[in-house]
Amino acid sequence: MPPLSNLEVVGDAHMEDTPKGVVMVIPLRINVNLKSLTMDELQGRRKLLHISMMQNLLAEAHRDLTDLDKKADAIEEENKTRIKHKILAKMLKGTLSTAFETWRENTVENNSVRKKLTLTEAFAEKEKMLDEFKTLVTEMNNKDGEWFNDDNHYKDAMTWSLDTKSGIIRKYREIRSERFKRFSPEIKHRVLISKCILWAREGTGLPDSQQHQAVPLACCGRG
């Protein structure tokens, strides 16, 4: 019997006459220990552990990116509101040219300096990164158990997995934090329309520069 088998006494022990004399006989029920594995199963354990770890890392990455989205959405919303209030406050003070400058600083110039992704593009990028991770899991799963028993291979596989997860999160955080610094196209459009209406009503305070005029007019579909 394999080690750690359970010997359970079933019934009463009794004495029996044998050619060698009287012998005590103890009736048993033996339960073989099922937790023992074969060497093949044990040798495949590194692979099993690694694939399980990768699947967990993938799930964790997915969960972390979702959390990141929630946090980023909240910050973006807060930023939009803050900048909108800032511009409206300046509008109310009648310093429309300053208000326009505030809008420009937060939108036009930043947009022209760096390429930023829209929310849809950011989500697409997230899915793409997760798909790449899934591909890596599949590639690892296609390797036989022996491959993982090579220490160098195992080390590489561990590094790839952990680096991939942290890389995905770092990259996506950058993508979302870039977006913190600007308005969404929707809010930008609404602010511009509001401003153009205000400027049109007052008939004063329009920025002098032709270039500055062109931007709000273009956003209102009048450029």
Next chain:
Amino acid sequence: MQDFDAKTANAKFAMTDGAFVGNFAQIELFFKGLDGYIGLPNHQVFQQMEVEHCASLDSLDTFVTTNYGGTQTNPRMEWGFVVCPVKGKKYPGIIRQADPLDRFLKDPTAVSAGLTREEVIAIRLFTGPMFMKYNARLRQFPAALVAALKGNGFVTTIHAVVSAIIKLSRTWKIPYDRKVYRGLGGMLLPQKFWDEDAFGCRGGVELGIMSTTTTRDIAIMYSGTEKGRPTILKSKSGRSTVAHLCGGSVNIRVRTRLSCPPSRI
């Protein structure tokens, strides 16, 4: 059959000279499993088994078996005998043939069970004198033999033995109502075999790899009659009484390298 209280007889056995109580574990260890008890094997199985037998502190220490006529040998010698036997060389023990390993690897039983080279080596080592060291490690008994291990845990080898047993048990046909016996060799069973626990169970967890026999007379021979404490265990063996997956005890009579009685483990 004599009709008197077995408990009383056991108490009398305990009064005899040299009486000792066997070491059985609690049920918790059953659920912990072999990995939890001795740890995991090295993934480089052959290399680690070789280290355990040829490059450990006890590798050259001679030990004497309690059966097989008191064979004097050491782990390195046993490794050499099993893995790379030298034809014509005299090895310790009675009636030992230095058969090449390939012969056992090609054995139909080994082939049908899908035994690996390491598993065949392990099961051959276990069915020779090395069983003493492996079981001493598992049972942590007797103390002198445990000390003689010098910290060598034989973890990978033990896992390989167990692996072979599991594989063989899957392919072995077990006749209905087969009974197996185990002589206790003068050992007394601890109190938990006599008194029910809170769940109405009696018994314990065998720490070692336990050999049994289908022949009652052989069990009686090993029961400890000469020590005045003759006791045998009797159990039904088969898929109905033991775990379905493991399928029961394993007959490793086939091609064991010593002329020993048919044994089942």
